[in-house]
Amino acid sequence: MMKVQVISREIIKPSSTTPHHLRNFKLTLLDQSLPPIYVPIIFFYSSNSGNNVGILEKVQQLKKSLSETLTQYYPLAGRIKENGSIVECNDEGVEFCKAYVDGQLSEFLKQPYVEVLDRMVPCNHQRARSGRDVLLAVQANLFDCGGMAIGVCIFHKVADANSMATFINVWASTSPGIGKTTSPDVQSSTLFPTEGHVPLLQFIEKENVITKRFVFNASKIASLRAGPSTGSQVGCPTRVEAVSALIWQCVMRANGEEGSMRASVATHFVNLRGKMSPPLPENSFGNIMVLVASVATEREYHENMQRHLEQKLRDAIRRADLNCIKELQTPNGTMRIIESFNSLVGVDFCHFSSWCRFPFYEADFGWGKPIWVSTCTLPAKNFIFLIETRWGDGIEAWVNMEDVHMAKFEQDQELLSFVSPPSTA
Template sequence: MNTVAMEIKVEIIKRETIKPSTPTPHHLRCFDLCLIDQLQPESYTSLVLFYSNSADSPLPYEERISQRLKASLAETLTRFYPLAGKIKDHVSIECNDDGADYFEARVYCRLSDILERPEQKMVRRFLPKEILSRQGTGKLVVVQASIFECGGMALGVCISHRLADASTTSMFIHGWACTALGSGPEAVPPEFGAASRLPPRREFSPTPPATHLVVEKSATRRYVFDASKITALKAKAASASVQKPTRVEAVSALIWRCATTVSGSKYGSLRPSKLIQMINIRKRLVPPSPENCFGNLVWSFEAQTGDCSDIELHSLAGELRKGIEGFTENYATKFQGDEAFSVVSKAYKEIDKLYTTEVIKFFCFSSWCRFPFYEADFGWGKPTWVSMGNMESKNVIVLMDTRDGSGIEAWVCLSEEDMALFERDSELLEFASLNPSVQN
């Protein structure tokens, strides 16, 4: 195991509040959450983007970098004005231009030291401690810019999950980078119509299911599937019903199979397991919502194994395909108005029961693939690596693109007991590399 995470020193040298460059007009001061926003926990969606210093010169440019980030963040908050406000109640945001928290830090090592064998515990060092303690800072956006001795940078971006899913997070980062480059007008502005389609309900104040996820005694590992291995995996996962599985379907099916096998080994026999797959529903709704629709436009479908014969790779890939097609067939037209509330409230009760009883083993998957995080150029090049900022919830798996866009990085969080078996699974290691160097 890499010990760099325990040795590096990250020192906060400055904390500021960045307010929108233009005040929010009075008629926009109250922003309604959408119905799905109400289900989200009061935690942060976080990413860390790592940038190399191509000039490899030690840091006379720190102040210039900081000024560019802060000025462009202020402009970006003007366009994404709800993110500069504060949570008023469980149905709305007070858009009072409270601003974002901005931290600057120095890292007493080189970026290459981090990228050699990156671990989740190390990545979390580039997020403010307040985020990790779940206290938050009171702000809906929190940023930490950490400068390495070599001139490289880690940019940690944290956005309240009450307002942002992966798509909204990607849109915000892309808009911020375009503004920093001076091409802000080219960025697609956010569309704020989610609440009109999915109006919030004051009488609906659920405890978000994610708060039930166990975070104690978990272990997180990074697995990388390169393009050639994914091609072989897709061929193995193919069947008459799913002749061309996607790379996400193939990778998800393999991880699901291996995690189910590991879980069954503790009991002496395989038990049924359930996969909960989070999906971006913007394009899947009828009529579709705009791709730039702001907020949490995500939902989930479930796929379940039965007896031992059901955990063959092609069977699991088939279950995933049936799940996504089932959403389109059964729910695509229902996410609007009163019918949406009926669907959401019923599903919430079922999911809440699953999380709280754990009668059946379940795994929650989320794919962040195809979001253009690696295109986020603030003026010093595109990221060398983009990572999940914080993953501690047991049985959660997040998939992200590799830098070349053809491979997949899987962040897998299991109980320590399950991970000890999972990380030695021979079928998994046939297709995936355990935490290889980013620099390769």
């Protein structure tokens, strides 16, 4: 197994000072409700980029462009105040690490061990060290061959996956000096309440969680979506609905006793930018999303469980509409939604976060687009990331489960009938 050795750490600050009138960035109640964790993502770049830029020169380029981009994305260079409701945009900076990997990128991609991926992201991505910790951290991992993996962690209380994708692409376009720097739209605090008390969303953290990657290629997903419909189903399920429903029922089987099914709740984060009236621009910064839930009880075991769960997921996602947004915009709206989730006891949860359609594979820092984009371990029970494959037609599911349940999950015959051999090509 390859070793990853961090050889330097430094703080990168914005290239220009944040104006005084922008020093306080208010967090919405939805921001404040999220757990204090970092969201990790890793971008892999081949050395065959067609230019003569050396690997150390690339690192310097990354740092310079990061500093310039932070001038526009100034909240990421700040620190959260002790009351937890405001980011003090004080230009304290972000963490940048450089690490060496003792091996070839091509060899690593043949069998990318999660234990190695975990070491390719900076700091302890799994938990915040304190409320005054950095909100963004980057690690440039340099392979012997000249390839590179850029690990990025963003503190979840300040940004969702959409914000993360936008920031990284702006940073990438700034790197070669030919892109236009796009300022983020930071109006979320004017759209959703920022004052009041809201409980934290409760995700069950476990020490014995392990992470496995399951790949669904285009043909397997097409076969999954084309299954027999139910009388209540309207239209063909989306790729995300179909894959989520399959994983959900397999998780239920893995968590339950032989031949039985426990009550289960599946959650999905839904991006609200396009659902607002008028729609928000894609560069809107913050957590502009809502968590929706689908419930399956013990008595609901269905002959065609796949279609049944797909419809439940679709109904839940459709509830993230203008009425839901208006509820979130009321003073107690976020609190009522979060409390409704936290009050559910005696059921298993299956949490989904879909990064499909976010342009992570467009992040070109001047030496080509990434050949693979991955995440790594998140120590949250039954938490699943869905990421598009390189060519955008398949889905990689990164499943975090307790080891005892993972042993059953990964042997589920229905799951295996749709999973393709892992490939990063």
